[in-house]
Amino acid sequence: MTAVIEFEAVGKRYVGVDSLRDLSFRIGEGEVLGLLGHNGAGKTTTMKLILGLIAPSAGRISVFGASPTGAEARALRQKLGYLPENVSFYEQLSGREVLTYFARLKRVPLRQIDGLLEKVGLTHAAGRRVKTYSKGMRQRLGLAQALLGAPRLLLLDEPTTGLDPAATRDFYAMVRELKDNGSTVILSSHVLPGIEPYIDRALILGRGRRLALGSIDELRTEAGLPLRVSARGDWRDTPTRWPAGVRPLAIGAERLELEVAPHAKMAALRQLAADSRTQDLELQAPTLENLYTHFSTRSEAAA
Amino acid sequence: MNAILTVAGKEFRDGLRNRWVLAIALVLGLLAVGIAYFGAAASGAVGFTSLSTTIVSLASLAVFLIPLIALMLAYDAVIGEQEQGTLLLLLTYPLSRTSLLLGKFLGHGLILATATVTGFGVAGLVISIGAEDIVLGELVRSLGLFILSAVLLGWVFVALAYLVSVLVSEKSRAAGLALVLWFLFVLVFDLVLLALLVGAGERIGREGLTYLLLLNPTECFRLLNLTGFPAAQTAAGVTSVAADGALRPAALLTSLLAWIAVPLALAVWRFRNRHA
Numbered sequence: 036m037t038a039v040i041e042f043e044a045v046g047k048r049y050v051g052v053d054s055l056r057d058l059s060f061r062i063g064e065g066e067v068l069g070l071l072g073h074n075g076a077g078k079t080t081t082m083k084l085i086l087g088l089i090a091p092s093a094g095r096i097s098v099f100g101a102s103p104t105g106a107e108a109r110a111l112r113q114k115l116g117y118l119p120e121n122v123s124f125y126e127q128l129s130g131r132e133v134l135t136y137f138a139r140l141k142r143v144p145l146r147q148i149d150g151l152l153e154k155v156g157l158t159h160a161a162g163r164r165v166k167t168y169s170k171g172m173r174q175r176l177g178l179a180q181a182l183l184g185a186p187r188l189l190l191l192d193e194p195t196t197g198l199d200p201a202a203t204r205d206f207y208a209m210v211r212e213l214k215d216n217g218s219t220v221i222l223s224s225h226v227l228p229g230i231e232p233y234i235d236r237a238l239i240l241g242r243g244r245r246l247a248l249g250s251i252d253e254l255r256t257e258a259g260l261p262l263r264v265s266a267r268g269d270w271r272d273t274p275t276r277w278p279a280g281v282r283p284l285a286i287g288a289e290r291l292e293l294e295v296a297p298h299a300k301m302a303a304l305r306q307l308a309a310d311s312r313t314q315d316l317e318l319q320a321p322t323l324e325n326l327y328t329h330f331s332t333r334s335e336a337a338a
Numbered sequence: 339m340n341a342i343l344t345v346a347g348k349e350f351r352d353g354l355r356n357r358w359v360l361a362i363a364l365v366l367g368l369l370a371v372g373i374a375y376f377g378a379a380a381s382g383a384v385g386f387t388s389l390s391t392t393i394v395s396l397a398s399l400a401v402f403l404i405p406l407i408a409l410m411l412a413y414d415a416v417i418g419e420q421e422q423g424t425l426l427l428l429l430t431y432p433l434s435r436t437s438l439l440l441g442k443f444l445g446h447g448l449i450l451a452t453a454t455v456t457g458f459g460v461a462g463l464v465i466s467i468g469a470e471d472i473v474l475g476e477l478v479r480s481l482g483l484f485i486l487s488a489v490l491l492g493w494v495f496v497a498l499a500y501l502v503s504v505l506v507s508e509k510s511r512a513a514g515l516a517l518v519l520w521f522l523f524v525l526v527f528d529l530v531l532l533a534l535l536v537g538a539g540e541r542i543g544r545e546g547l548t549y550l551l552l553l554n555p556t557e558c559f560r561l562l563n564l565t566g567f568p569a570a571q572t573a574a575g576v577t578s579v580a581a582d583g584a585l586r587p588a589a590l591l592t593s594l595l596a597w598i599a600v601p602l603a604l605a606v607w608r609f610r611n612r613h614a
Binding site (some may be wrong): 086087088089109110112113115117119121122123124125127136137139140141142180 | 340341344345348352355356422423424426427428429430431432433434613
């Protein structure tokens with residue numbers, strides 16, 4: 036897989052503050068990367084570096100094989116789409132006029148505009164001034180703008196802020212479609228359960244450093260967080276001996292809750308399945324949110 | 339080049355839409371007709387008077403108004419988009435910062451030129467119809483020069499406004515600094531020059547003072563329009579030190595062009611070398 040983005044020991048220093056330190060990673064074509072971190076963790080800085088809005092103070096960045104601040108930057112930007120956090124537009128122009136302006140600047144055929152407006156569900160409001168748009172409509176206009184010219188690489192900073200659940204679903208369907216067409220997508224979000232099913236890998240940042248990088252499975256292995264197993268049934272009367280790595284959390288008349296270390300998972304499941312009191316089993320692997328909390332609190336404890 | 343035209347087109351359409359063009363043209367046109375008609379009121383008569391008096395009065399008024407209008411039009415060109423949040427997005431598009439600034443200059447310049455030409459042009463038409471003993475060729479020539487120099491003066495202050503706009507970090511500061519610039523060039527410079535003339539006039543010499551005038555674009559504009567007429571001698575004030583023709587119109591026009599090019603180049607340079 037060819038690398039679309041390559042960071043090698045990248046650092047970014049603003050006056051006296053390290054915004055990013057020693058960050059290295061590669062993203063391949065058609066990959067969807069979730070960029071996670073607290074406020075000030077370096078997500079927006081990372082995006083700005085990829086866009087070439089700022090230059091790194093240390094290390095090397097390559098996007099489609101070229102430096103984003105180098106001589107080929109302009110050709111590079113033709114292939115990029117960006118949705119900034121809290122996007123804003125020219126209030127006095129209509130939605131269609133805004134898109135026309137940006138399409139001209141990107142040298143994209145103007146006939147794409149109607150399709151994009153329809154795709155983000157703004158056709159009915161295309162002639163209205165942006166001034167009258169709601170937060171969600173502005174966000175959708177921002178998306179349409181980012182999609183101009185079918186970019187090979189999309190950077191979406193908090194793309195679902197202000198979108199209602201239906202619009203959010205449509206948005207992620209669009210991300211999947213883009214991925215299937217071979218585009219690479221980087222998106223940051225605070226709504227971790229929302230993005231979990233759609234990202235291939237997650238890059239977790241904390242205070243400008245890389246805390247973890249990998250697919251959810253890889254992160255689970257790395258974190259070694261216990262699973263939650265709950266079994267329906269009455270478990271109160273007889274004490275049970277559990278295999279090593281299994282810790283009962285709650286024993287009730289209707290439900291048993293266990294915390295199971297990854298290595299003890301199968302042993303615990305076999306025992307529960309064999310037990311006649313088990314009426315039903317539910318297995319809950321650590322979610323992206325659990326993993327995120329794990330990696331970010333671990334780094335804070337270390338600091 | 340395409341990007342420059344796109345940006346310029348948007349700025350110009352904005353100018354039409356928010357009525358900047360109309361407002362400037364109206365103000366300038368009404369003032370010009372008013373001055374032409376009431377210009378001789380001091381001598382006890384109303385009605386269109388001599389061309390030289392009209393141009394001289396117009397120039398003294400335009401020297402205050404045009405810089406102010408240009409600064410108001412353009413002071414937020416960059417800082418405004420930055421505060422609005424659209425600058426960040428624009429800079430991720432395939433257009434250079436130079437193109438962005440030049441495009442804006444072209445757009446704002448066109449707004450100012452359209453309004454000035456329309457406003458003063460219509461006024462000229464009214465004068466040519468209303469006034470009796472005016473030689474048409476002379477009117478066209480001197481009004482033409484007046485309009486040309488007024489447009490150039492406007493562009494000078496658009497360029498200066500851009501320099502302000504890329505230097506500051508807040509829109510309100512840009513507005514304040516623009517006013518300071520106006521104050522310095524339009525009011526303070528004259529006073530300083532007058533003080534110099536009185537205090538050290540002999541040491542600097544008449545020629546030295548003449549060249550000092552080139553340091554102020556508004557003086558260049560005044561000189562261009564006043565020196566041609568005898569009536570100017572009384573109305574030109576400090577400027578009259580140079581009124582005997584030490585500075586040819588070509589030199590003055592060149593100076594105005596330099597006053598456009600230098601601040602604009604500085605603004606572009608500063609814009610290219612600063613953080614996003």
